[in-house]
Amino acid sequence: MTTPQPPATAERSPARPSAKRDRRSWTGWGFIGPFAAVFALVFLAPIGYSVYLSLFRDQLIGGTTFVGLDNYQQALQDDQFWASLGRVSAFLAVQVPVMLLIALFVALALDSGRLYGKDFFRISIFLPYAVPAVVATLMWGFMYGSQFGLVGDINDALGVSLPDPLSTELVLASIGNIVTWEFVGYNMLIFYSALRVIPHSLYEAAEIDGAGQFRIVTAIKLPAIRGALVIATIFSIIGSFQLFNEPVILRDLARNAITTDYTPNFYTYSLSFDGQQHNYSATVAIVMGLITMVIAYVVQLRGMRKGA
Amino acid sequence: MSSPATTASPASLPARPPAGTSGSAPRLRTPRTKRHSPGRPRRSVLLTVLTGLVVLYALVPLLWLVISTTKTQEGLAGSFGLWFDGDFALWDNISTTFTYNDGVFTRWLLNTLMYVGLGAGGATFLAVLGGYALAKFAFPGKRAVFAVVIGAVAVPGTALAVPTFLMFSKMGLTDTPWAVIIPSLISPFGLYLMWVFATEAIPTELMEAARIDGAGEVRTFFQVGLPLLAPGMVTVLLFTMVATWNNYFLPLIMLKDPDWYPLTLGLNSWNAQAATAGGEPVFNLVITGSLITILPLIAAFLLLQKYWQSGLAAGSVKE
Amino acid sequence: MPMNTRRLLRGIGIVCALGLGATACGSDEGGSSQKQVSAENIQAALKKGGTLTVWAWEPTLKQVVADFEKKYPAVDVKVANVGTNSDAYTALSNAISAKKGVPDVAQIEYYALGQYALTKGLDDLAPYGADKLAGTYSPGPWNSVTSGKAVYALPMDAGPMAMFYNKKVFDKHKVKVPATWDEYVEAARALQKADPKVYIANDTGDAGMATSMLWQAGSRPYTVDGTKVKIDFSDAGARKYTETWQKLLDEKLLAPVTGWTDAWYKGLGDGSLATLTTGAWMPANFTTGVKNASGDWRAAPLPQWTAGDKASAENGGSALALPALGKNKELAYAFTEFANAGEGVQARIKGGAFPATTADLQSDAFQNAEFPYFGGQKANKIFAESAANVADDWSYLPYQVYANSIFNNTAGKAYISKTTLAQGLKSWQDASVKYGTEQGFTVEK
Incomplete structure (x- = not known):
């Protein structure tokens, strides 16, 4: 059955004589060594350094002092941090399902063979993923502008007054829209290619049994790509919790509605870059990393249990 | 059912992944012609229209981009975004993009190609090696590897930027291409995909056979493993290419010399100059430059997409 | 001082x-x-x-x-x-x-x-x-x-400040070019009335602009003596600024367009933004960024808080x-x-x-330089006079970069909610005090 957890599959391989395993244990490290070394350099060492930093406080006046876990205590009581976490949680609850459902729908549609111009559809939907952030700013600046942009033009042309997408109330949804726009294609491709390799004998058997298309989707296709769904969900959760680029981009246009503590990642950024509070920034990042890990782990466990 | 032909000629990329050992032949790569053999499904207008809506959603903002490349800086600000302006300035914009600031755009383009070549290429290679190790070898600490990777990825990167900068600075790497390339070498998603793909695509029996023939581990990897992993590699390569191509945040912190800028950073500096005293707004060049930046990615996509399906698919589906 | x-x-x-x-x-x-x-x-x-x-x-x-x-x-x-x-x-x-x-x-x-x-x-x-x-x-x-x-x-x-105004727009709607901030508010109303698409200016909250306005109004919110810092946005000068600006905000007389964006350049070009109060470095940006409005714009001294004054500030x-x-x-x-x-x-x-x-x-050459962009106006005379009239007792915070970065988190609320500008500045003050204290400054409120 499908699982998102490779070790489970890896362990299917037959047990080997222990002498050989010892030999392999070194061989295995030989192959993963390069990845591990670079990973240690660019991820683990900075994280270790951050953990170290999080135990200190550096002031413009007064220099650096050891403060133990004070920064953590401060983070746990930091309203700005919790508000930002609440915001990305709300975002996560709405945007991720919407995005994944659209991606899934398109993937199923492409896979069904019932579309005209399938190849065109596939690349078109993937394209937004390739657009660099700088351009996205200009583009969405135009789309969302209620003064001179598309929204404004529509208002003028139709004599309506659409709500301002950059207002405090709507801006989170507007960010969600951009993220969805960017990543529908990415997730669609993951799902689509998962669908492509389901043995078609299964469909044929089902058709002979009188199952309709909808039944085939729910009974065969979806269970078969559960692994892809779980992976996509985990990476989307991490992505949502680390939401950064899009609010930063949109802030150029809505700088009052999007505060510099809008998301946890934005908050750590402004602490570190605007405020030179590297120690506290590191602390918030570590707390955030732990929270994200726990949630990703829970999702993975649930996905595994259902899939097993 | 092994595939000696593949083992014998590792050069014949892309190799067709072997069907596995249990006889479920069409699992990894179903020939399209075999789909729904008893008669192709009817094309559905409704489904096409619904999917078309998603396409529209994806393309309308890009339409703005394409139309905007045909406008002058003044036309850009002064005309409706989703329709053409009087002057058709596309060719002019393209040539100005390549000649502005003494033709620095070309330099940025070449830098980006280098970063993508070394960064994405290297990331793919490391992911392949790592995935192969995770899939095919038992070694102490193996269970912890992916947990550590996911855990590290979960820490917000912006907070790690300054520590990373300080470390790289001590190592003398800042303001050199290495500061961009080395971090690009890590693709956690790539590692995951290669892990699952290698588990599926390389029959352990084949490796054993190679070892019995006296091949060392390195040779076994290059002659048996690598050819079979080609489709998965291409998948990872595409993802890492897009990621490296659009990499912005880290180069921003690491690089100070515009001669090493990648396109994203260069375009951003053009964009930012509109907001400085005496700076000339060149939004038209930023937009044209961006379109030019996207084109190679589209080309890569079209070129690689035929490998895509089998590659990603193995990463997500097992029976 | x-x-x-x-x-x-x-x-x-x-x-x-x-x-x-x-x-x-x-x-x-x-x-x-x-x-x-x-x-x-x-x-x-x-x-x-x-x-x-x-x-x-x-x-x-x-x-x-x-x-x-x-x-x-x-x-x-x-x-x-x-x-x-x-x-x-x-x-x-x-x-x-x-x-x-x-x-x-x-x-x-x-x-x-x-x-x-x-x-x-x-x-x-x-x-x-x-x-x-x-x-x-x-x-x-x-x-x-x-x-x-x-x-x-x-x-x-x-960046001695001046007011740039779109003469064509003022002429078209027969509105008097303001010389005081009260007249400025009047002009804003008149222009909106004549054409709802025309705004007196854009403003979505900008720390640099706000501090310059306070500077000109005679407010001195930052008092710095070594590591002792005092922050106070409630002096008489600050009140003049907030009261006037509150009118503009309440009556929605300011275009919600952020400076230096594509939309902003568009607004400067098409006559929907009638004035721009900023530093004297602006003409170069007009010339390169708003080419299509060449000849429409003129420079004028900054509007005054008291008629006949010549107060100015740097931006x-x-x-x-x-x-x-x-x-x-x-x-x-x-x-x-x-x-x-x-x-x-x-x-x-x-x-x-x-x-x-x-x-x-x-120098004569500088003062008599004619700006074709401003219809041949000798704008440098205005700028040079402004430069001479800048009060030189202004002080920024020793951590102004950070303070400015949180301006829109705090004072910016005045632009998008019922919070008044005075309240917004107060919360900017509080956040700045908090940071200063964390950084080891002795901060007096």
Whole structure:
């Protein structure tokens, strides 16, 4: 059955004589060594350094002092941090399902063979993923502008007054829209290619049994790509919790509605870059990393249990 | 059912992944012609229209981009975004993009190609090696590897930027291409995909056979493993290419010399100059430059997409 | 004028005396323990040559570098645009933290200088002879770069404020060009009434603009005495500003368009933004960025709080400084002086920059220059007068970069909710106080 957890599959391989395993244990490290070394350099060492930093406080006046876990205590009581976490949680609850459902729908549609111009559809939907952030700013600046942009033009042309997408109330949804726009294609491709390799004998058997298309989707296709769904969900959760680029981009246009503590990642950024509070920034990042890990782990466990 | 032909000629990329050992032949790569053999499904207008809506959603903002490349800086600000302006300035914009600031755009383009070549290429290679190790070898600490990777990825990167900068600075790497390339070498998603793909695509029996023939581990990897992993590699390569191509945040912190800028950073500096005293707004060049930046990615996509399906698919589906 | 930058920088001496700073304290009471660098030393260094790294985003420096390298062929100047304002400060701060890759010369805006001076990130330029340049610059910019006897940077450009207005729009709707802020509000109403698409100006909350407005209104919210800081947005000047601006906000008379965006350039070009109050460096941006409105715009003095006054303030403007960890000091100083006090100034004026040097401001050629963009108007007369009328007792916070970064989080609420501007400024004040306290300043509210 499908699982998102490779070790489970890896362990299917037959047990080997222990002498050989010892030999392999070194061989295995030989192959993963390069990845591990670079990973240690660019991820683990900075994280270790951050953990170290999080135990200190550096002031413009007064220099650096050891403060133990004070920064953590401060983070746990930091309203700005919790508000930002609440915001990305709300975002996560709405945007991720919407995005994944659209991606899934398109993937199923492409896979069904019932579309005209399938190849065109596939690349078109993937394209937004390739657009660099700088351009996205200009583009969405135009789309969302209620003064001179598309929204404004529509208002003028139709004599309506659409709500301002950059207002405090709507801006989170507007960010969600951009993220969805960017990543529908990415997730669609993951799902689509998962669908492509389901043995078609299964469909044929089902058709002979009188199952309709909808039944085939729910009974065969979806269970078969559960692994892809779980992976996509985990990476989307991490992505949502680390939401950064899009609010930063949109802030150029809505700088009052999007505060510099809008998301946890934005908050750590402004602490570190605007405020030179590297120690506290590191602390918030570590707390955030732990929270994200726990949630990703829970999702993975649930996905595994259902899939097993 | 092994595939000696593949083992014998590792050069014949892309190799067709072997069907596995249990006889479920069409699992990894179903020939399209075999789909729904008893008669192709009817094309559905409704489904096409619904999917078309998603396409529209994806393309309308890009339409703005394409139309905007045909406008002058003044036309850009002064005309409706989703329709053409009087002057058709596309060719002019393209040539100005390549000649502005003494033709620095070309330099940025070449830098980006280098970063993508070394960064994405290297990331793919490391992911392949790592995935192969995770899939095919038992070694102490193996269970912890992916947990550590996911855990590290979960820490917000912006907070790690300054520590990373300080470390790289001590190592003398800042303001050199290495500061961009080395971090690009890590693709956690790539590692995951290669892990699952290698588990599926390389029959352990084949490796054993190679070892019995006296091949060392390195040779076994290059002659048996690598050819079979080609489709998965291409998948990872595409993802890492897009990621490296659009990499912005880290180069921003690491690089100070515009001669090493990648396109994203260069375009951003053009964009930012509109907001400085005496700076000339060149939004038209930023937009044209961006379109030019996207084109190679589209080309890569079209070129690689035929490998895509089998590659990603193995990463997500097992029976 | 109780509080000014002099006091601020004298305070730095106190920090050093207490040995609190992480880096060595070079100067004391503005006096300098740095070695004197004679003109001969500098000449010798120029002859010997070398490579100079300059971090700046100022476009006119390109010509200056070319001229400089022509005059001193042994010197190779590398200018890197490492980002604009806050990006540049991030880069500079990171390099200083790493003690590596620090540029020899860096462009720093006046509002950000205090932080680097306070943390001993910059060299005192007085020992190089910069103290003798005191009379060269107009008082506003000079005050921003000095502290007692110490000189932390040489002013590159200045931003004495003026009001630019779209004459065509005012003429078309027969609205009087405002000379006071009350008239400004009247004009805003009249223009909106005549054409709902026309706004008197855009404003979505901008820290630099707000502090400049306060400066002109006579408010002095920041009082800095070494590590003692006082922040207060409730003085009479601040009230004048908030009350007037509140009217504009309440009646939705300001276009919700953020400055420097594509939409903003569009608004300046198509007549929907009728005025722009900003620094005198703006004409260059008009000429290159709003070409299609050439001839429509004119310059005028800043509207006044009291009819007949001539109060002005600075907006923007930056200086070149020598980071303490940079190298090639003699060359760096020689370049800085060349660019900001010597031959470079003329080249930069030609390139559209607005000078901080009195001689240039007062010269006939400068004052009588006609701006074709402004219909042949001799706009420099207005700008030079504004420069002379800038009150020089303004002080920024020693952590203004951070304070500005949170302006929209706090005061910005006035632009999008029922929070008043006065309340918004109060919460900006509170957040700034909180940060200052965390950073070890003694903050009085």
